[in-house]
Amino acid sequence: MPLLDTLEQGLRELDARGLRRRRRTIDTPCDAHMTVDGRETIGFASNDYLGLAAHPQLVAALAEGAQRYGAGSGGSHLLGGHSRAHAQLEDDLAAFVGGFVDAPRALYFSTGYMANLGVLTALAGRGTTIFSDALNHASLIDGARLSRAEIQIYPHNDTDALGAMLDASDANVKLIVSDTVFSMDGDVAPLARLVELAERHDAWLVVDDAHGFGVLGPQGRGAIAEAALRSPQLVMVGTLGKAAGVSGAFVCAHATVIEWLVQRARPYIFTTASSPSVAHAVSASLRIIGGEEGDARRAHLNHLIGRTRAMLKQTCWLPVDSMTAVQPLVIGANDATLALQAELERDGLWVPAIRPPTVPEGTSRLRISLSAAHSDADLDRLNTALEQASRAALEHHA
Numbered sequence: 001m002p003l004l005d006t007l008e009q010g011l012r013e014l015d016a017r018g019l020r021r022r023r024r025t026i027d028t029p030c031d032a033h034m035t036v037d038g039r040e041t042i043g044f045a046s047n048d049y050l051g052l053a054a055h056p057q058l059v060a061a062l063a064e065g066a067q068r069y070g071a072g073s074g075g076s077h078l079l080g081g082h083s084r085a086h087a088q089l090e091d092d093l094a095a096f097v098g099g100f101v102d103a104p105r106a107l108y109f110s111t112g113y114m115a116n117l118g119v120l121t122a123l124a125g126r127g128t129t130i131f132s133d134a135l136n137h138a139s140l141i142d143g144a145r146l147s148r149a150e151i152q153i154y155p156h157n158d159t160d161a162l163g164a165m166l167d168a169s170d171a172n173v174k175l176i177v178s179d180t181v182f183s184m185d186g187d188v189a190p191l192a193r194l195v196e197l198a199e200r201h202d203a204w205l206v207v208d209d210a211h212g213f214g215v216l217g218p219q220g221r222g223a224i225a226e227a228a229l230r231s232p233q234l235v236m237v238g239t240l241g242k243a244a245g246v247s248g249a250f251v252c253a254h255a256t257v258i259e260w261l262v263q264r265a266r267p268y269i270f271t272t273a274s275s276p277s278v279a280h281a282v283s284a285s286l287r288i289i290g291g292e293e294g295d296a297r298r299a300h301l302n303h304l305i306g307r308t309r310a311m312l313k314q315t316c317w318l319p320v321d322s323m324t325a326v327q328p329l330v331i332g333a334n335d336a337t338l339a340l341q342a343e344l345e346r347d348g349l350w351v352p353a354i355r356p357p358t359v360p361e362g363t364s365r366l367r368i369s370l371s372a373a374h375s376d377a378d379l380d381r382l383n384t385a386l387e388q389a390s391r392a393a394l395e396h397h398a
């Protein structure tokens with residue numbers, strides 16, 4: 001079959017299974033209230049947990065960075081593109097989150113996807129076994145596959161099963177890999193137990209704190225700081241396009257690990273460094289996250305999380321037990337999830353449907369993503385719409 005026919009057939013199959021994705025176009029900054037596809041909408045779709053993406057100080061820092069360093073970096077980090085803004089940000093990040101290790105150093109990547117690919121391919125290879133949580137993010141899965149290491153998947157958060165796998169392993173190098181906050185469930189990994197297992201089995205522990213950094217822990221230093229963990233075998237990845245409100249990612253670990261990544265992490269080496277202005281804006285974001293305003297935003301977010309948990313329990317669907325800003329409501333079938341998404345959309349609420357392969361078959365869900373930019377009135381709107389939809393669904397089944 002010619003290639004285009006194959007692709008068209010593949011797209012028809014996605015339609016038939018309710019799996020075709022459609023992009024929305026946003027005309028306004030990322031905020032609680034946005035214009036999406038030309039309509040006024042309250043958004044529960046972003047990962048802008050602290051509501052910083054449109055913060056005037058970050059917008060000003062981006063402009064100031066562009067004035068000072070220009071629009072583009074001009075090259076890769078190892079060949080002329082590494083600016084003072086990148087270097088400063090790495091120092092800021094190491095000082096902010098590096099308390100879990102002696103001699104901390106941080107490395108700034110253009111995206112979290114690249115950071116995870118970079119860490120796993122540089123630290124793992126043939127002769128390594130990667131022990132990976134069943135619900136890890138796609139970027140960790142892809143990094144593990146690309147590394148050519150053996151991959152063993154342990155059931156979600158099941159540290160007994162992981163312990164048994166580590167006991168049975170005779171790999172030269174062992175790498176335990178886990179999200180801290182799981183991106184589609186919002187639950188938190190048993191981090192203290194993972195550190196204990198890593199130390200007992202002389203393994204590395206790579207944690208992806210994409211959804212914890214900025215939100216969890218003292219001053220938003222992340223899930224590792226929240227659990228007050230310290231270990232030389234810990235490697236932390238954090239992303240900067242979610243709670244930090246800008247873009248990019250970092251790896252923080254012992255200085256020797258970071259130096260190895262500079263030498264060997266291909267997604268770091270073989271790409272143009274992101275604009276220095278972005279790094280300059282992230283440094284400004286860290287000052288907000290770590291200061292009083294960050295504390296106030298986290299307090300408001302936690303208030304919204306408490307309200308949402310209570311609200312979701314009143315519906316006829318299955319909320320996931322999450323204490324974080326990611327509040328999933330499992331509907332089950334793809335078409336029912338899409339229908340609920342469309343119903344909310346008609347009410348001016350954007351709550352994305354998450355379907356396989358992002359989540360396991362039969363567990364399609366609405367992913368309600370909360371932000372400090374939301375007001376109580378925004379949540380009231382969502383509550384009313386969900387109440388109505390839940391009542392209608394129950395009547396339909398009666």
Ligand SMILES: Cc1ncc(COP(=O)(O)O)c(C=O)c1O
Pocket residue numbers: 110111112113114116137139179183208210211239240241248249
């Ligand atoms: C857990 C997790 N890790 C990594 C990433 C990738 O980060 P980025 O969007 O910066 O590429 C994401 C989300 O996109 C994520 O949810």
